[in-house]
Amino acid sequence: MLKKILSVSVILTVLFLAACGGNGEETSSGSNDGALELTFWNSWSEDSPENDVMLERVEVFQKENPDIKLKMESIPPDQYKTKLKTQAAGKQLPDLIQTWPGAELRPLAEGGVLMPIDDIIGGWKDTLIPAETLEDYAIDGKQYAIPGNQVFTSIIYYDKDMVAKAGFEEFPTTYEDFKTLVENLNKEGINPIALGNKAKWPLQSVYISTIADRLTGSDFLEKVFAGEAKFTDSEFVQALGVIAELGEQEAFNSDANSIDDNQAADYFLQGKSAMFLNGTWALSGLISNSPEDKNLGVAKFPAIDGGKGEATKVSGTTGWGIALNSDLSDEKREAAVKFFEFLYSEETYQALMKVGTLVPATIEVPEETSELFEEVVELTSGGIAPVYDAVLPADITDIINNGLQAISIGQSTPEQVAQDMQNAVK
Amino acid sequence: MHILQRNKLAILIGLIPALLIYLVFSIIPIVISLYYSFMEWNGFGAMKFVGFQNFIEIARDPIFWKAVKNNIYVVVASVFGQIPIALALALLLNRKIKGGKLFRTIGFMPVVISTVVISLTWNMLYNSEIGFINRFLESIGLGSLTQNWLGDPKWAMISVCITIIWQFVGLYFIIFLAALQNVPSEVLEAAEIDGASGWKRTLFITLPMIWDSILIAVILCISGSLRTFDLIYVMTNGGPAHSTEVMAIYMYEKTFSSMRYGYGSAVSLYIFVFSLLLIWVSRLLLQRKSR
Numbered sequence: 001m002l003k004k005i006l007s008v009s010v011i012l013t014v015l016f017l018a019a020c021g022g023n024g025e026e027t028s029s030g031s032n033d034g035a036l037e038l039t040f041w042n043s044w045s046e047d048s049p050e051n052d053v054m055l056e057r058v059e060v061f062q063k064e065n066p067d068i069k070l071k072m073e074s075i076p077p078d079q080y081k082t083k084l085k086t087q088a089a090g091k092q093l094p095d096l097i098q099t100w101p102g103a104e105l106r107p108l109a110e111g112g113v114l115m116p117i118d119d120i121i122g123g124w125k126d127t128l129i130p131a132e133t134l135e136d137y138a139i140d141g142k143q144y145a146i147p148g149n150q151v152f153t154s155i156i157y158y159d160k161d162m163v164a165k166a167g168f169e170e171f172p173t174t175y176e177d178f179k180t181l182v183e184n185l186n187k188e189g190i191n192p193i194a195l196g197n198k199a200k201w202p203l204q205s206v207y208i209s210t211i212a213d214r215l216t217g218s219d220f221l222e223k224v225f226a227g228e229a230k231f232t233d234s235e236f237v238q239a240l241g242v243i244a245e246l247g248e249q250e251a252f253n254s255d256a257n258s259i260d261d262n263q264a265a266d267y268f269l270q271g272k273s274a275m276f277l278n279g280t281w282a283l284s285g286l287i288s289n290s291p292e293d294k295n296l297g298v299a300k301f302p303a304i305d306g307g308k309g310e311a312t313k314v315s316g317t318t319g320w321g322i323a324l325n326s327d328l329s330d331e332k333r334e335a336a337v338k339f340f341e342f343l344y345s346e347e348t349y350q351a352l353m354k355v356g357t358l359v360p361a362t363i364e365v366p367e368e369t370s371e372l373f374e375e376v377v378e379l380t381s382g383g384i385a386p387v388y389d390a391v392l393p394a395d396i397t398d399i400i401n402n403g404l405q406a407i408s409i410g411q412s413t414p415e416q417v418a419q420d421m422q423n424a425v426k
Numbered sequence: 427m428h429i430l431q432r433n434k435l436a437i438l439i440g441l442i443p444a445l446l447i448y449l450v451f452s453i454i455p456i457v458i459s460l461y462y463s464f465m466e467w468n469g470f471g472a473m474k475f476v477g478f479q480n481f482i483e484i485a486r487d488p489i490f491w492k493a494v495k496n497n498i499y500v501v502v503a504s505v506f507g508q509i510p511i512a513l514a515l516a517l518l519l520n521r522k523i524k525g526g527k528l529f530r531t532i533g534f535m536p537v538v539i540s541t542v543v544i545s546l547t548w549n550m551l552y553n554s555e556i557g558f559i560n561r562f563l564e565s566i567g568l569g570s571l572t573q574n575w576l577g578d579p580k581w582a583m584i585s586v587c588i589t590i591i592w593q594f595v596g597l598y599f600i601i602f603l604a605a606l607q608n609v610p611s612e613v614l615e616a617a618e619i620d621g622a623s624g625w626k627r628t629l630f631i632t633l634p635m636i637w638d639s640i641l642i643a644v645i646l647c648i649s650g651s652l653r654t655f656d657l658i659y660v661m662t663n664g665g666p667a668h669s670t671e672v673m674a675i676y677m678y679e680k681t682f683s684s685m686r687y688g689y690g691s692a693v694s695l696y697i698f699v700f701s702l703l704l705i706w707v708s709r710l711l712l713q714r715k716s717r
Contacts, residue, residue, distance in 0.1 A: 084681055085469060089470050108470075111470035113470055117537070191557075200663065213567060223581070254554040254577055255553050255555050255557075255576070256577065257576070257666035258549060267555075394684050394685045395686060396683045397683075397684075402668060405665050406666070408666075409578075409579065409666050411579055
């Protein structure tokens with residue numbers, strides 16, 4: 001009896017230990033049919049025209065290169081970014097990692113979990129992609145990825161008919177007029193702006209990035225971190241105050257803080273709201289989902305009196321890029337480079353433009369794009385302002401995200417939030 | 427049984443697998459997180475020893491104390507919401523009523539549904555623009571009672587607590603029902619003969635006999651409420667303006683959004699200590715009562 005118990009428990013212990021030791025190995029070697037396997041994480045999980053293009057391109061690559069097998073895992077963007085940080089902390093990143101410039105890339109690069117790719121970017125530099133665009137993916141002089149798209153975070157999508165009904169044939173070009181528009185829309189019983197701020201980044205990334213730029217000028221963040229300016233400076237406080245004013249004016253739908261930006265887009269498309277502020281990433285979805293008779297227009301945030309910034313600018317940054325795990329073997333690296341050569345090509349960029357995605361490449365706009373896309377291209381050609389969450393360190397982003405939510409419902413003041421942000425600057 | 431009792435070695439060996447799992451997944455992480463909590467660390471870069479800096483910073487952060495307050499709010503709502511309701515339901519359904527089984531199943535249903543589904547469903551009910559609750563109030567002419575349930579800091583915590591109560595009533599209901607069915611019928615009959623019936627019998631016979639189950643339910647309830655995360659995370663993400671932030675969400679945000687793993691570890695130690703304290707106090711209170 002004792003022997004039996006003993007042997008059973010020994011077996012159990014061994015099994016348990018074996019289970020512990022065994023994990024993590026499954027992804028490291030090639031798969032059974034001899035093809036080289038590359039694990040690849042991305043955020044292309046949602047059903048959007050842009051993601052469809054990317055998945056299609058990956059499929060074509062698979063067909064052309066049967067000796068390389070891409071094992072993909074696609075996760076929605078908000079969750080993806082969290083997962084990435086968690087897995088990076090546990091040193092369990094895949095071979096290919098989709099990432100974003102600035103605050104997303106920096107800690108990963110500085111933590112040494114990514115591999116520099118300076119030796120391969122020669123083929124892109126200044127031929128397909130301008131050198132200064134590539135620079136967004138350089139940390140301390142080393143290149144870590146090549147941008148796949150270009151995003152502007154702050155486009156005002158609006159319903160031309162509703163705005164006209166509120167007395168504006170043309171979209172307002174000054175902030176004063178914009179406020180009148182909001183007021184008139186409210187009088188008409190139309191919700192002025194659809195906002196989905198449950199995830200807390202929209203008010204910051206979409207709104208403040210451009211609004212603050214109007215007031216502070218584009219070099220403000222740089223100056224703050226150099227100690228030459230402060231978040232408590234009146235221009236920045238005034239920018240936060242714009243959100244407070246919009247909140248007081250009841251410019252947003254009442255459930256703004258309990259829905260996400262997709263639901264807000266639905267409100268706009270259903271005609272409940274006259275405007276919807278979001279990035280260029282929303283464009284393709286809005287075009288394909290809007291009813292036939294909807295008269296869509298695009299605009300940028302109007303000029304604010306006394307502001308130091310140029311009203312032609314829109315906040316933007318290069319979009320996603322794919323980085324390499326620093327543990328990659330030479331063989332895998334070679335395969336990854338092959339994938340990059342295929343993916344970051346004129347064909348891909350053309351295909352992306354056709355569905356309404358802006359790209360960092362210097363290529364002609366294909367003919368069969370929608371009119372709205374051309375308007376957005378035109379709209380965003382007036383210069384680029386920095387995107388706050390792409391520049392700010394994660395902890396300050398957190399403070400401003402929560403702070404803006406509080407400001408929008410009158411639970412905090414611009415002065416208070418500005419002070420909290422300044423306190424976190426080291 | 428005899429062999430086992432006499433042989434300490436066998437007992438020890440039998441315990442090893444479970445003990446190992448417990449050590450690896452519960453005890454060791456607590457120790458590691460104690461170590462991290464003295465560090466300034468972004469998760470993968472270099473660690474920097476900062477002593478008690480993290481603990482001091484947490485204690486000075488008003489948002490943390492707001493989270494603590496909200497957490498206590500959840501605990502109170504759960505203990506005084508879930509348990510009395512569950513007990514009342516169990517007492518009601520412990521007799522033969524038509525459709526008793528159906529009611530039991532319905533009562534237990536929320537426990538089986540995934541929290542995310544519950545959160546999304548209640549989100550739709552609470553929605554201030556298209557939600558069922560506001561629409562219903564308007565349609566019966568009580569439009570003045572409509573609220574921005576999840577968007578107004580005054581109401582958000584109350585709304586979330588109602589959902590939490592709804593979600594877990596079924597669990598305690600089943601625990602109490604099982605306990606009630608174990609009350610021997612002889613005792614009840616004896617009480618009946620002695621003239622204790624109705625309320626008297628419930629108060630002086632039934633409740634004392636299931637007191638142990640109530641105690642366990644209260645402890646489960648407290649520890650569950652202190653851990654609460656998923657439901658609030660999906661429903662409001664701690665917003666608006668931190669008004670529904672609880673300790674676990676605070677810890678999660680600091681660790682995984684702000685990328686301050688050391689700070690987050692320190693927060694989790696606070697949670698650990700608070701939980702132990704609260705459970706110890708509640709045990710003390712309830713056990714004295716039972717004597």
